[in-house]
Amino acid sequence: MGVQTFVKKLIRCISCALKYTFAVCIMPFVKNSRSYKNLWLIAERGIDARDNAYYLFKYIxxxxxxxxxxxxxxxxxADRERVLSIGRVIDFGSFRHFISLAVSKVKISTHIMGYTPYIDFFVRLDKLGLVRGKKIFLQHGIIKDNLTYLYSGNVHTDLFVCSAKPEYEYVRDNFGYKNGVVQMLGLCRYDALQKPTRTNKVLVMPxxxxxxxxxDKEQFIQSDYFRKFDELLTSKRLCELLKKYDCELLFYPHIQMQGFIDCFSSSERVKIMSFKDCTVQELLINTDVLITDFSSVFFDYAYxxxxxxxxxxxxxxxxxxHYSEGYFDYKRDGFGKVLYDLEPVLVELDSILARDAKVETEYLKRINSFFTLRDKNCCERNFNAIKEIAER
Incomplete structure (x- = not known):
C-alpha cells in the first residue's frame, strides 16, 4: 500500500469514527422517533440495488x-431510481446513514457490513462488539470455495443464508457458527429467475x-486474463458460429474488472456490457448459454x-x-464441461447451440441433485427467519 493510499484510508477511518461516535451519542434521543423506531437497515454495498437485498426489500x-x-x-x-420507486431510501455516507446504523434493530446486507458507510472500518469495529443490532448475511451468491474470511470469529452474524444442500452442510460443518445461524433459505433473487426462452444471445461473464x-491498463493488457478473453472475443471461429446461429455475444466482466472494459474488442455481433447497461440478473435471464471461468453466477444459470x-x-x-477449493469440484460436480483452451470451448459452444441450447442429461441430474430447494418462496423464507431473529 502506498503512502498516499494509507493516508486516505486513515483519514476516512478517523472521519467514520467521529461520525459514528456522535451518532451513538444522540441515539437515545432519536431511537423512538417514527423514522428510527424498530428500524431494519438493508443494503448491498451502498452503491447498488440489483441483488438479494433489493429483492428482499421489494418483497417486504x-x-x-x-x-x-x-x-x-x-x-x-445507477439503481437509485429503482429503489426510490419501491420504498424509503437513506443516502449512503450521509449522517442519517450513521444514525440509522447506530439505531437500527436489524441490519441486512448481501456483503459483510455492506450496510455501513465503510466496510473495512466497521468490520474491525464489529470485532470489538461496537456495532449493535441483529446482523443478517443474505450472501452475494452460493459459496463453493473455502472462504476463511467468512468463518465465525472473522464475522459476527445472526443469520447466514445458504441456498443448496451441499453448500449449507459445508458452511454449517466448517465455518464454526452456532446452531441455527446457518440456514438453508434460498437466495432472494432466485424468486425472480425465469424458465429459459431462446434469445439467441451468448453470455461471457468471468x-x-x-x-x-x-x-493500470498497460499492465492489464499484458495479463493472460485480458489476452485469453480478448482472443475469444476476436476469434474468427466465434464470429462464424455467431453468424451460423444468428446469435449475439455479450461480454460482461466482474464489477472489479469493469474499469478495463474499454480494453476489450467489440464487433457487430460482440457487445461489451458495462455495469450501467443492465443488471447481472437481466443478463442471466436474457441469454441462452453462459461461458464463465470460476464465477459463482453459474449457479443462477444452472438454477x-x-x-x-x-x-x-x-x-x-x-x-x-485467489480462493482455495472448497467442497465443489468443477469436473465432478459442475453443470457443464471444464475446458482449458479456446478451440474446445468453441467446439462445445457449437454443440450447445446446435441442440437448441438444451442442458445435457448428465448435467441436468447434477442440477436437480444440487438444488433441492427450488420454488418462488425464497424472499418469504428469508423474511420469516429474520423476523424470528428480530423478535428474540
Missing part, C-alpha cells in the same frame, strides 16, 4: 408494510483476479436449467492467488 415493502425498513444507496447510483488488483461452459485457462494460477 409490498407484503409486510408494517416493517420500518430503509434501503441504503448512494445518490449517484470473475475477477486477485493478482490484477491495483494494476434456470441453462447450459454452462467453464473456460479455466489459468486454473493453477487462480487457486494460487
Amino acid at each position: 415493502t409490498k407484503n409486510q408494510p408494517e416493517i420500518n425498513i430503509a434501503y441504503v444507496i448512494s445518490r449517484d447510483s 470473475t475477477w483476479r486477485y493478482s490484477l488488483q491495483g494494476v 434456470m436449467e441453462k447450459p454452462v461452459i467453464f473456460y479455466q485457462f489459468d486454473e493453477t494460477d487462480f487457486r494460487k492467488h
Whole structure:
C-alpha cells in the first residue's frame, strides 16, 4: 500500500469514527422517533440495488408494510431510481446513514457490513462488539470455495443464508457458527429467475483476479486474463458460429474488472456490457448459454436449467492467488464441461447451440441433485427467519 493510499484510508477511518461516535451519542434521543423506531437497515454495498437485498426489500415493502425498513444507496447510483420507486431510501455516507446504523434493530446486507458507510472500518469495529443490532448475511451468491474470511470469529452474524444442500452442510460443518445461524433459505433473487426462452444471445461473464488488483491498463493488457478473453472475443471461429446461429455475444466482466472494459474488442455481433447497461440478473435471464471461468453466477444459470461452459485457462494460477477449493469440484460436480483452451470451448459452444441450447442429461441430474430447494418462496423464507431473529 502506498503512502498516499494509507493516508486516505486513515483519514476516512478517523472521519467514520467521529461520525459514528456522535451518532451513538444522540441515539437515545432519536431511537423512538417514527423514522428510527424498530428500524431494519438493508443494503448491498451502498452503491447498488440489483441483488438479494433489493429483492428482499421489494418483497417486504409490498407484503409486510408494517416493517420500518430503509434501503441504503448512494445518490449517484445507477439503481437509485429503482429503489426510490419501491420504498424509503437513506443516502449512503450521509449522517442519517450513521444514525440509522447506530439505531437500527436489524441490519441486512448481501456483503459483510455492506450496510455501513465503510466496510473495512466497521468490520474491525464489529470485532470489538461496537456495532449493535441483529446482523443478517443474505450472501452475494452460493459459496463453493473455502472462504476463511467468512468463518465465525472473522464475522459476527445472526443469520447466514445458504441456498443448496451441499453448500449449507459445508458452511454449517466448517465455518464454526452456532446452531441455527446457518440456514438453508434460498437466495432472494432466485424468486425472480425465469424458465429459459431462446434469445439467441451468448453470455461471457468471468470473475475477477486477485493478482490484477491495483494494476493500470498497460499492465492489464499484458495479463493472460485480458489476452485469453480478448482472443475469444476476436476469434474468427466465434464470429462464424455467431453468424451460423444468428446469435449475439455479450461480454460482461466482474464489477472489479469493469474499469478495463474499454480494453476489450467489440464487433457487430460482440457487445461489451458495462455495469450501467443492465443488471447481472437481466443478463442471466436474457441469454441462452453462459461461458464463465470460476464465477459463482453459474449457479443462477444452472438454477434456470441453462447450459454452462467453464473456460479455466489459468486454473493453477487462480487457486494460487485467489480462493482455495472448497467442497465443489468443477469436473465432478459442475453443470457443464471444464475446458482449458479456446478451440474446445468453441467446439462445445457449437454443440450447445446446435441442440437448441438444451442442458445435457448428465448435467441436468447434477442440477436437480444440487438444488433441492427450488420454488418462488425464497424472499418469504428469508423474511420469516429474520423476523424470528428480530423478535428474540
